[in-house]
Amino acid sequence: MSVGITIKNKKARYEFFLLQEYTAGxxxxxxxxxxxxxxxxxxxxxxxxxxxxxxFVRNMHIAEYVFGTHYNHEPKRDRKLLxxxxxxxxxxxxxxxxxxxxxxxxxxINEKGLAKLNIALARGKHAYDKRETLKQKxxxxxxxxxxxx
Numbered sequence: 001m002s003v004g005i006t007i008k009n010k011k012a013r014y015e016f017f018l019l020q021e022y023t024a025g026x027x028x029x030x031x032x033x034x035x036x037x038x039x040x041x042x043x044x045x046x047x048x049x050x051x052x053x054x055x056f057v058r059n060m061h062i063a064e065y066v067f068g069t070h071y072n073h074e075p076k077r078d079r080k081l082l083x084x085x086x087x088x089x090x091x092x093x094x095x096x097x098x099x100x101x102x103x104x105x106x107x108x109i110n111e112k113g114l115a116k117l118n119i120a121l122a123r124g125k126h127a128y129d130k131r132e133t134l135k136q137k138x139x140x141x142x143x144x145x146x147x148x149x
Contacts, residue, residue, distance in 0.1 A: 017123045036062060043117075053088060081119070
């Protein structure tokens with residue numbers, strides 16, 4: 001069993017202020033978990049939304065399993081996230097407020113071999129916030145370069 005698969009959403013910290021993070025389980029089919037274990041998934045364009053009282057991750061791409069038969073999965077289907085009722089209620093009240101959204105940050109396989117998704121309650125950044133983030137990143141990189149000498 002290969003532990004150590006982590007698929008990150010690198011755009012998340014650039015596009016959003018991440019306010020609160022949760023770790024959720026994902027309801028998957030057999031071919032989906034095999035594709036994730038092979039590292040064939042992307043969460044860059046994914047987002048989370050409520051359907052009734054359940055939370056779903058939408059637009060997450062999991063490539064079709066190479067050795068799958070006619071039972072193979074749809075690459076971009078909606079997948080149910082598994083959280084406690086308390087967490088779901090808290091997230092739903094926050095999302096109903098203006099400006100909040102839920103985005104996936106990291107998809108990983110835990111030590112038990114289960115696929116987990118770190119999701120974050122986020123608020124979108126404006127263009128000037130993104131410029132400030134880039135500036136801070138450049139300053140940090142310069143400091144790292146000069147202290148390494």
